[in-house]
Each structure stands twice: as C-alpha cells, then as structure tokens.
Amino acid sequence: MAADLILALDQGTTSSRAIVFDARGKPIASAQRELQQFYPKDGWVEHDPEHIWSDTMSAARDAIEKSGRRLAEIAAIGITNQRETAIVWDRANGRPIHNAIVWQDRRTASFCRELVAEGLEAHIKATTGLVVDAYFSATKIKWLLDNVPGARARALRGELACGTVDSFLLWRLTGGRVHATDAANASRTMLFDITRQDWDDRLLERFGIPRAMLPKVEDNSGSFGLTEAGILGAAIPITGMAGDQQAATFGQACFEPGMLKSTYGTGCFALLNTGERLVPSQNRLLSTIAWRLDGKPTYAIEGSIFIAGAAVQWVRDGLRAISHAAESEALARTLEDTGGVYLVPAFTGLGAPYWDPDARAAILGLTRDSTGAHIVRAALESVAYQTSDLLTAMRDDISAAGAGVLPDTLRVDGGMVANDWVCQYLADILDCPVERPAVVETTALGAAYLAGLAVGVYPSMAEISTAWRADGRFEPVLDAATRKTRLDGWAQAVARVRTQPA
DSSP: OOOOEEEEEEEOSSEEEEEEEOTTSOEEEEEEEEOOOBOSSTTOOEEOHHHHHHHHHHHHHHHHHHHTOOGGGEEEEEEEEOSSOEEEEETTTOOBSSOEEOTTOOTTHHHHHHHHHHTOHHHHHHHHSOOSOTTSHHHHHHHHHHHSTTHHHHHHTTOEEEEEHHHHHHHHHTTTSOOEEEHHHHTTSSOEETTTTEEOHHHHHHHTOOGGGSOEEEOSBSOOOBOOHHHHSSOOBEEEEEEHHHHHHHHTTOOSTTOEEEEESSSEEEEEEEETOOOOOSSSOEEEEEEEETTEEEEEEEEEESOSHHHHHHHHHTSOSOSSTTHHHHHHHTOSSOTTOEEEOOBTBBOTTTOBTTOOOEEEOOOTTOOHHHHHHHHHHHHHHHHHHHHHHHHHHHHHHTOSOOOOOEEEESGGGGOHHHHHHHHHHHTSOEEEESSOOHHHHHHHHHHHHHHTSSOOHHHHHHHOOEEEEEOOOSOHHHHHHHHHHHHHHHHHHOSSOO
16 A cells, blocks of 8 residues: 555644544544643643653554554654743653753743843844743753753763754654754744754853754754654654644645734744745744745744633633533623623733733723623633734734735634634634634644655645635624724733733
C-alpha cells in the first residue's frame, strides 16, 4: 500500500492529541489525553514533561490503532505544540531538570521590568519582533538556570539542552539524535533574530544562555530525522513542525498577505499574514515568523490573548455557573444582553495590546438583577471584545506601514468556535464576516500539511488552498450604535483593571 497518511502530534496546553490525516487532509482517527496543570505559586504554571511525552505517545499509538491502517501507510509525522513553554533537559539521558514552565507563567515578570529599565526593550523589539514579557521562553530558561541547583554550571559544561515542547518531543522521538526546532517556534523565544534568522548573541549573553544549549533552527517543512523504531513500531520520518498558532494559520490556508485567522482555545491568538514583509507593530502587537519554507520566511503580525476558553472553564469550575462548557451557548441565547455586566478575564494578566502582567480579572457592572447567566454571557462576550482590540491594532499597523491589503474576513478555529453564538457575536462586534472551516482541527491539520508537503502527500500550497472549505459563514447584523456602546463599555472595564497607564 502507498504511504499516504500523515500522523499529526498536537501537544497543547490542556491536552495532548494525535490525529491521522489522509491525502485529502481529512482526519480519519484521533486520540487525546488531558494534561495536568500545576500551580506551585500565584501566577506560576507548570507541566510535567514526562507526562507530555507519555501522553503524546499514548495518544499517537491509539490514533494509529483506531485508524485501522498499517504503520507502513504513515508517510510522515508533523509536530505542533504549545509555544513559549520552556523545558531544560540532560543531554546524557534526556531527563528534564525541572517541570516545564508554561507560556502562561508570570514568575519572571519582575525580571522583564528590569530589562525595560535597562533600555533593552528597543533591541528586543527590533531583533525579535516581540515585546518584553514573561510570556516568552527566554526568561523562563534563565529562571531554570538560575534556580535549579547546579544548572548553570552544567549548562556551561555543555551537559544541558533546552527548547520549547517541539524540541523536547523531537529529541525523545529520535532517541536524542536530533536537537532542533523550526523557525516559527524559534521566533517566539525572545532570543531569535527574525531578520538574520539566527540566535542573537547580545540577548544570549544578557540572559546567560549558552548558545550550545539551543536547538538548530530548521524550515517548517523538511527533514527533522527518523523516529526510533521501538517508540511507535517503525522508523517514521518527521517532516513538519510549527508552533500551534502558526500551524493553525497554515491549516486555515491563510497563504496570502492580508489573510487573517484567530484560534480560540485556552487563549486567543490572531495572526495576520504580511507575506515577505516584516511589519513592525506600533500598537504593541508581535511581529513574528508565520513559517519558513525553502529558507524563505513568511511574516505575520500576531495578537495574543491569554484567556479565552479558559474564561468559560472558570465560570464552570470556579464559579460553578454551568456544569458543562456547552451550556454557555444556550444560556447566552436566553438574554438580550448582559445588562451592562463585563468580565475582564485577566486571570494571568492582560496580553496584547496591553501587556499588563499585573492586571487581574474582574466582573464589573453587577446589579441586583444580575444572574449567573449574565456572567456566563459576559465571559463569552469578552472573547469578541478582546479580538476587536487586536483587529483594531492590526488595521492601524497595516495602514501606518502602507503594507498592503487590510483584513476583511476572519477565519476562526479552536474549541470555542463550535459555539454558533460565539461566531455570530464575533461577526457582530468585529463588523466583518467570520468563517469557520469544515475541518476545525486546523492546528493539527497545519502540522500535517507541513509534513505532507515535504514527502509529497500534499502536492502544493495551491492545492491546499483550493481544498479549504467553510462549514459556516457568519455575517454581522448588529447595528453600529449598539456595537459602539458595547465596545465603549468594554474599554471602560479594561481601564478599571489595568495597573499600567494607557
């Protein structure tokens, strides 16, 4: 039989998944494991790397078995991962020296303030395209070297390796033969020069991270090595890799400048393709690498929101206003509006375009008439308002740079967009059409496409673009006056929780 299947490994913040895709990009089997979260202190978030590894491999084996297909039919593996989460491990045995520090973790916020005070912010922005924030990997790696006994000395002796989750999985899959990452993941570390396409020596020196610890940076589609035969039962090529949001952008076939996608999972991440042009943001968005193929980078502007679906999890698990996340849609439909209630979900600070790590969540506008349903709807509405903040900033950046076509449609994906009410409210607040794809697992699909391109399962990006199909299209129907009133109320609510001046 021809090898025409792709196994995508999708290691996320709350779960590890594996999906087998066929030559048409259709998922034929999947498996998932929930990932335990650890919160050692306020603002700290960790994962156990051994759980990440074992859960991902368990899901992969289950997905292969469920597919009913032979291992020989799997042409390649694509990896996509929660970005910015940092792991340091022993080169000799592959064992992590500490739990993974998750992208949401805020323990290095005070050090980030030191970097700003030193005047390093301008260099970081010009070099990496990023703002100075604890969100990114560099300060997490520095923390591990500073706080795990003996780690810095071992790193200087060349005994330790570091990377994001993709690098760790690749190391393990290849039996420690390959220490690499892709350009998109590298661009999220706050250590990578996205113009020169190399690690930046000035930043490595300031963070005290030896260059030898870091992975080799590869294109997103190409050879990353072979798996150890004993892990999955055969030696399978690994030929695609991308951070989850870049993978989702690829899976959404946003290949042309001006195309925009937004993913709604734990957080919300909107990426706008700017093509060959690197567009610096004047509105505290991120300039980043969308993907690099044949050595040529495609750039994007990104807006990162820390809390989206996690707000619904909170009203379920913390507030106990609902029993299941799916109940939120029905509750939202019972109300004409929130009665002036706003939930600002700054549980781990505010992301773009505010970057206020010390802001904390708040519910505002409560009256005696307010109910749990109002708060649930306010949680859903907060996703649209935060997305509006991002799109406004993106349009301003593109216009200021004279950088081409402005986005006029939003392609959405992630767990939250199964909720039709959320999709319609997004269209209403953004005042633009929202398209939901037929294959909503776009993160895994993007990893599969990148892997499949390298081995010929998917012939070209043009064919991938042609194959993209919408499952639903939502047109705005809210009147302009109501939209403005609600957005003004949101702006006032955000101002109440901010700790940094506007």
